[in-house]
Amino acid sequence: xxxxxxxxxxxxxxxxxxxxxxxxxxxxxxxxxxxxxxxxxxxxxxxxxxxxxxxxxxxxxxxxxxxxxxxxxxxxxxxxxxxxxxxxxxxxxxxxxxxxxxxxxxxxxxxxxxxxxxxxxxxxxxxxxxxxxxxxxxxxxxxxxxxxxxxxxxxxxxxxxxxxxxxxxxxxxxxxxxxxxxxxxxxxxxxxxxxxxxxxxxxxxxxx
Amino acid sequence: xxxxxxxxxxxxxxxxxxxxxxxxxxxxxxxxxxxxxxxxxxxxxxxxxxxxxxxxxxxxxxxxxxxxxxxxxxxxxxxxxxxxxxxxxxxxxxxxxxxxxxxxxxxxxxxxxxxxxxxxxxxxxxxxxxxxxxxxxxxxxxxxxxxxxxxxxxxxxxxxxxxxxxxxxxxxxxxxxxxxxxxxxxxxxxxxxxxxxxxxxxxxxxxx
Amino acid sequence: xxxxxxxxxxxxxxxxxxxxxxxxxxxxxxxxxxxxxxxxxxxxxxxxxxxxxxxxxxxxxxxxxxxxxxxxxxxxxxxxxxxxxxxxxxxxxxxxxxxxxxxxxxxxxxxxxxxxxxxxxxxxxxxxxxxxxxxxxxxxxxxxxxxxxxxxxxxxxxxxxxxxxxxxxxxxxxxxxxxxxxxxxxxxxxxxxxxxxxxxxxxxxxxx
Amino acid sequence: xxxxxxxxxxxxxxxxxxxxxxxxxxxxxxxxxxxxxxxxxxxxxxxxxxxxxxxxxxxxxxxxxxxxxxxxxxxxxxxxxxxxxxxxxxxxxxxxxxxxxxxxxxxxxxxxxxxxxxxxxxxxxxxxxxxxxxxxxxxxxxxxxxxxxxxxxxxxxxxxxxxxxxxxxxxxxxxxxxxxxxxxxxxxxxxxxxxxxxxxxxxxxxxx
DNA sequence: GATGAATGAGTCTTCATTCAT
DNA sequence: GATGAATGAAGACTCATTCAT
Numbered sequence: 092x093x094x095x096x097x098x099x100x101x102x103x104x105x106x107x108x109x110x111x112x113x114x115x116x117x118x119x120x121x122x123x124x125x126x127x128x129x130x131x132x133x134x135x136x137x138x139x140x141x142x143x144x145x146x147x148x149x150x151x152x153x154x155x156x157x158x159x160x161x162x163x164x165x166x167x168x169x170x171x172x173x174x175x176x177x178x179x180x181x182x183x184x185x186x187x188x189x190x191x192x193x194x195x196x197x198x199x200x201x202x203x204x205x206x207x208x209x210x211x212x213x214x215x216x217x218x219x220x221x222x223x224x225x226x227x228x229x230x231x232x233x234x235x236x237x238x239x240x241x242x243x244x245x246x247x248x249x250x251x252x253x254x255x256x257x258x259x260x261x262x263x264x265x266x267x268x269x270x271x272x273x274x275x276x277x278x279x280x281x282x283x284x285x286x287x288x289x290x291x292x293x294x295x296x297x298x299x
Numbered sequence: 300x301x302x303x304x305x306x307x308x309x310x311x312x313x314x315x316x317x318x319x320x321x322x323x324x325x326x327x328x329x330x331x332x333x334x335x336x337x338x339x340x341x342x343x344x345x346x347x348x349x350x351x352x353x354x355x356x357x358x359x360x361x362x363x364x365x366x367x368x369x370x371x372x373x374x375x376x377x378x379x380x381x382x383x384x385x386x387x388x389x390x391x392x393x394x395x396x397x398x399x400x401x402x403x404x405x406x407x408x409x410x411x412x413x414x415x416x417x418x419x420x421x422x423x424x425x426x427x428x429x430x431x432x433x434x435x436x437x438x439x440x441x442x443x444x445x446x447x448x449x450x451x452x453x454x455x456x457x458x459x460x461x462x463x464x465x466x467x468x469x470x471x472x473x474x475x476x477x478x479x480x481x482x483x484x485x486x487x488x489x490x491x492x493x494x495x496x497x498x499x500x501x502x503x504x505x506x507x
Numbered sequence: 508x509x510x511x512x513x514x515x516x517x518x519x520x521x522x523x524x525x526x527x528x529x530x531x532x533x534x535x536x537x538x539x540x541x542x543x544x545x546x547x548x549x550x551x552x553x554x555x556x557x558x559x560x561x562x563x564x565x566x567x568x569x570x571x572x573x574x575x576x577x578x579x580x581x582x583x584x585x586x587x588x589x590x591x592x593x594x595x596x597x598x599x600x601x602x603x604x605x606x607x608x609x610x611x612x613x614x615x616x617x618x619x620x621x622x623x624x625x626x627x628x629x630x631x632x633x634x635x636x637x638x639x640x641x642x643x644x645x646x647x648x649x650x651x652x653x654x655x656x657x658x659x660x661x662x663x664x665x666x667x668x669x670x671x672x673x674x675x676x677x678x679x680x681x682x683x684x685x686x687x688x689x690x691x692x693x694x695x696x697x698x699x700x701x702x703x704x705x706x707x708x709x710x711x712x713x714x715x
Numbered sequence: 716x717x718x719x720x721x722x723x724x725x726x727x728x729x730x731x732x733x734x735x736x737x738x739x740x741x742x743x744x745x746x747x748x749x750x751x752x753x754x755x756x757x758x759x760x761x762x763x764x765x766x767x768x769x770x771x772x773x774x775x776x777x778x779x780x781x782x783x784x785x786x787x788x789x790x791x792x793x794x795x796x797x798x799x800x801x802x803x804x805x806x807x808x809x810x811x812x813x814x815x816x817x818x819x820x821x822x823x824x825x826x827x828x829x830x831x832x833x834x835x836x837x838x839x840x841x842x843x844x845x846x847x848x849x850x851x852x853x854x855x856x857x858x859x860x861x862x863x864x865x866x867x868x869x870x871x872x873x874x875x876x877x878x879x880x881x882x883x884x885x886x887x888x889x890x891x892x893x894x895x896x897x898x899x900x901x902x903x904x905x906x907x908x909x910x911x912x913x914x915x916x917x918x919x920x921x922x923x
Numbered sequence: 924g925a926t927g928a929a930t931g932a933g934t935c936t937t938c939a940t941t942c943a944t
Numbered sequence: 945g946a947t948g949a950a951t952g953a954a955g956a957c958t959c960a961t962t963c964a965t
Contacts, residue, residue, distance in 0.1 A: 109924095133959060144926045145961085155960065213421075225480070247500075253493050257473055261497070264472025265465060272433070285461050289469070292455075292500045317949060342935060352951045357936065525945095549938060560947045561940085571939065629837075641896070663916075669909050673889060677913070680888025681881060688849070701877050705885070708871075708916045733928060757955060768930045773957065 113151050113161075116141045120162050125206045129214035134158070166211060167227050170200050174227065178234050186245065186296040189238075191287045197266045198277055205270060212267070232259050239294075247295025258290060306368035307361075321359050323349045325373060328366045333414040337422040340367070368431075371419055375435055378408055382435070386442045394453065394504040397446075399495045405474045406485050413478055420475070440467050447502075455503025466498060529567050529577075532557045536578050541622045545630035550574070582627060583643050586616050590643070594650050602661065602712040605654075607703045613682045614693050621686060628683070648675050655710075663711025674706060722777075722784035737775050739765045741789060744782045749830040753838040756783070784847075787835055791851055794824055798851065802858045810869065810920040813862075815911045821890045822901055829894055836891070856883050863918075871919025882914060 119141030123132050134155055138145040152158045177196045181189040201208060236255035239246060248254040265286055269276045276282050291297040327349030331340050342363055346353040360366050385404045389397040409416060420432070444463035447454060456462040473494055477484045484490050499505040535557030539548050550571055554561040568574045593612045597605040617624060652671035655662060664670040681702055685692045692698050707713040743765030747756050758779055762769040776782050801820045805813045825832060836848075860879035863870060872878040889910055893900045900906050915921040 134961080135959070138927095146926050146963085147924080149961070150924070250489070250493070253489060256477075257493060257497055260473045260476045261469045264476075265468045268468045268472075269464075281458070281461060285458070285465060289465055289497070289501045292503075293497045295500075320949080341933085343933095353936085354938085354951050355949075358949070361936095363935075550940080551938070562942085562947050563945080565940070566945070666905070666909070669905060672893075673909060673913055676889045676892045677885045680892075681884045684884045684888075685880075697874070697877060701874070701881060705881055705913075705917045708919070709913045711916070736928080758957080759955070769957080770930050770959085771928075774928070777957095779956075 109151070112143060112147065116143060116148055116151065116158070117162050117165060119143075120158050121204070121207050124159075124162070124210050124214075128210065129159075132159070163211060166204075166207065169203070171227055171230070174200060174231065175234070178231070178238070182238055182241070186242065186294060187287065187291050187298065190290045190294075191283065194262055194266070194283055194286050194290075197262050198283070201266055201270045202277070205274070209271065228259065228263070231263075232256060235259055245296065248293075254294075258293075261289070262286065306365040317359070320349075320351060320355055324351060324356055324359065324366070325370055327351075328370050329412070329415050332367070332370070332418050332422075336418065337367075342366070367422070371431055374412075374415065374419055375431055377411070379435055379438070382408060382439065383442070386439070386446075390446055390449070394450065394502060395495065395499050395506065398498045398502075399491065402470055402474070402491055402494050402498075405470055406491070409474050409478045410485065413482070417479065436467065436471075440464060443467055453504065455501075462502075466501075469497070470494065525567070528559060528563065532559060532564055532567065532574070533578055533581060535559075536574050537620070537623050540575075540578070540626050540630075544626065545575075548575070579627060582620075582623065585619070587643055587646070590616060590647065591650070594647070594654070598654055598657070602658065602710060603703065603707050603714065606706045606710075607699065610678055610682070610699055610702050610706075613678050614699070617682050617686045618693070621690070625687065644675065644679070647679075648672060651675055661712065663709075670710075674709075677705070678702065722781040733775070736765075736767060736771055740767060740772055740775065740782070741786055743767075744786050745828070745831050748783070748786070748834050748838075752834065753783075758782070783838075787847055790828075790831065790835055791847055793827070795851055795854070798824060798855065799858070802855070802862075806862055806865070810866065810918060811911065811915050811922065814914045814918075815907065818886055818890070818907055818910050818914075821886055822907070825890050825894045826901065829898070833895065852883065852887075856880060859883055869920065872917075878918075882917075885913065886910065 116137065119137050120132070123136050123140050127136065132155070134148060135145055137158065138148045141148070148158075152161065174196060177192065181192045184192065232255055235258060236252045239248065239251035239254055239258075243251055246254075265282075266277070269282060288297060324345065327345050328340070331344050331348050335344065340363065342356055343353055345366060346356045349356070356366075360369065382404065385400065389400045392400065440463055443466060444460045447456065447459035447462055451459060454462075473490075474485070477490060496505060532553065535553050536548070539552050539556050543552065548571070550564060551561055553574065554564045557564070564574075568577065590612060593608065597608045600608065648671055651674060652668045655664065655667035655670055655674075659667055662670075681698075682693070685698060704713060740761065743761050744756070747760050747764050751760065756779065758772055759769055761782060762772045765772070772782075776785065798820065801816065805816045808816065856879055859882060860876045863872065863875035863878055867875060870878075889906075890901070893906060912921060
């Protein structure tokens with residue numbers, strides 16, 4: 092879009108104290124982001140919220156983008172872990188059950204820090220690091236595609252990749268939209284049932 | 300999130316001359332938004348792009364947000380027209396055909412000014428006009444729900460409202476994501492076929 | 508202080524209609540001035556308040572200063588009339604009575620449009636026309652000096668001019684300050700009594 | 716009159732360096748105010764005059780009014796000291812002498828930085844710090860009232876409070892007006908003599 | 924390393940004034 | 945003459961970033 096700036100951390104924290112400072116700053120970033128939105132996110136606000144001098148902040152992050160970038164990275168990594176583990180665990184379950192598990196997983200993922208997740212999803216595209224956010228998507232997409240390909244014989248689909256694209260989009264969007272518009276629905280088992288139905292019928296593995 | 304600013308236009312243009320000015324400004328806003336993103340959108344940049352003095356801009360828009368706000372409103376209105384008309388036209392078609400039409404319609408809607416659509420979708424939360432943008436969603440949701448309810452007897456669903464929520468989310472997200480990540484896929488008939496399959500299988504009206 | 512601009516009206520209104528317009532504008536100026544202070548006084552605000560187009564305003568007043576200038580002139584003229592007439596009427600009365608009359612007159616003058624008077628007095632110095640405001644002072648000063656000189660034999664003063672300066676300052680300031688700080692006192696006869704006492708004792712014409 | 720803005724300083728200077736900066740800025744404010752008047756007082760002009768970046772100015776003063784506000788406060792405090800001390804010192808002197816001292820004191824107070832005093836007096840209403848400026852008045856009023864009450868037996872007055880109001884108004888206005896219109900007169904002992912006469916005759920303590 | 928004072932480019936926004944209709 | 949759309953210089957204010965202490 093415009094000027095692209097370096098976003099790699101200026102230096103790796105070696106001592107524990109530095110590591111703590113970095114964490115403190117990132118948590119402050121998250122708090123400010125949630126509270127004031129991307130527009131309210133000023134380096135000074137973050138420094139203050141972190142109880143750190145602005146100079147110290149710049150000791151660890153070369154600029155504002157790097158701040159957000161690191162936060163996203165951390166957020167994505169946190170999600171990644173859980174999601175990927177679950178995704179492979181599920182690979183051997185009966186299809187219908189697997190589907191349900193993935194959906195529930197997605198819901199849980201959205202429940203970790205919904206406010207932050209939301210701000211990050213909605214307001215962050217501007218940072219060049221939006222790519223980072225999509226990484227998870229990409230990985231999920233490929234894993235699901237692999238999963239479908241492996242069990243293609245029991246499924247009513249032609250192109251596992253295309254199907255994976257559809258399903259990842261679908262599940263992610265249903266959960267995301269529910270989280271956004273009707274947070275209560277996320278607790279409603281009927282939503283999960285119905286979403287499971289949508290997927291399993293498409294795959295030709297619905298019960299009845 | 301934070302301070303909400305007035306975004307209502309400052310004064311209604313009366314003469315034709317000023318109507319033109321407003322249009323010029325809005326089009327410039329769209330151009331700048333697409334080219335520079337929300338952060339590159341400065342009132343001066345818009346004025347310049349519109350070939351209008353900054354003063355003129357402020358005659359009609361009290362601030363930056365009002366600019367985007369008006370743009371969204373216009374964009375939504377433009378979409379509304381096409382979508383709603385098509386949605387009711389489709390009501391009497393065989394279910395499978397109707398589904399396909401709606402999907403194609405959604406794709407067409409996204410193809411109008413994809414770049415603008417994208418930036419608007421992504422940056423809208425920051426202007427507080429989310430509500431406005433969701434309006435279309437809401438209407439679609441309700442129309443689809445009505446449509447499903449009317450033909451419930453031929454469908455394999457229990458709750459038309461819940462189903463409508465799922466389907467609108469699904470279609471919108473598939474198209475949106477495709478537009479975002481793989482614009483080429485939007486031209487691929489296989490995507491449409493597959494999405495239609497996803498929906499019709501869920502509804503229990505798939506051919507075979 | 509800085510740039511000095513022409514403040515003479517651009518053209519004399521010939522027709523009655525024009526005269527009305529000018530009046531309307533001046534009254535609007537007064538209203539805006541009272542309501543929003545000098546800083547809120549914008550030419551557009553005045554035009555709107557007057558129900559006149561900004562273009563028309565500039566037909567009669569070459570710039571903003573001219574507006575205020577004309578208003579002051581009008582205000583001063585209105586005061587002048589009353590004050591001067593009374594001042595000469597009083598010349599033949601017994602000194603003590605004359606004093607009382609002048610004080611009451613001053614109070615009345617301050618009561619005409621106190622809000623406007625206040626704004627004009629407090630906020631207007633900036634206009635080059637503050638001189639205009641002092642004109643009244645000057646005239647009063649000279650008239651009082653003349654009055655004192657004419658009756659010097661019955662008074663305990665040496666220098667009528669100096670005495671006049673003192674007395675005009677004194678009366679004006681007492682009334683002005685009372686109007687500003689304790690408007691109620693203006694209705695209190697004790698204030699008038701006491702001020703009269705102050706003056707007459709100084710002049711050596713107090714009763715007892 | 717209209718919107719009242721926060722005028723409290725933005726942050727207390729902690730280091731000596733910043734204390735200096737604040738002082739420099741205030742002095743520049745005074746200079747600019749005297750030279751260009753309230754309208755010429757732009758934050759940029761002050762910053763430039765202070766040899767400080769505009770950013771630094773805003774570190775300490777949230778806006779333009781805060782600048783003037785602080786200046787007034789400082790000015791009033793400076794005056795307060797001198798005036799109050801003198802006023803109590805004078806309490807035991809013979810009435811006539813006391814009067815003369817107070818008048819001379821007032822003249823001296825006006826002579827400290829006459830240009831600044833003038834502009835402050837004239838433009839203060841626009842900053843909303845009128846209250847602050849009146850504080851001194853108020854205090855003087857009460858001190859003089861006390862002084863008169865204490866020595867009521869030797870004076871020809873009934874109501875010490877009312878008399879104090881008259882006298883404070885009178886002296887202040889005579890000096891103020893002289894300073895404004897005829898600065899030379901302030902050096903003229905005859906003015907002091909005559910003003911003393913005005914007061915002492917009123918109080919019934921004039922010599923002959 | 925930490926601190927926070929200082930910097931100033933960059934924005935938004937207002938308003939007196941002009942001028943085409 | 946009247947209208948009000950257009951102009952743009954000018955000014956307030958923010959905030960990412962640097963650097964002396």
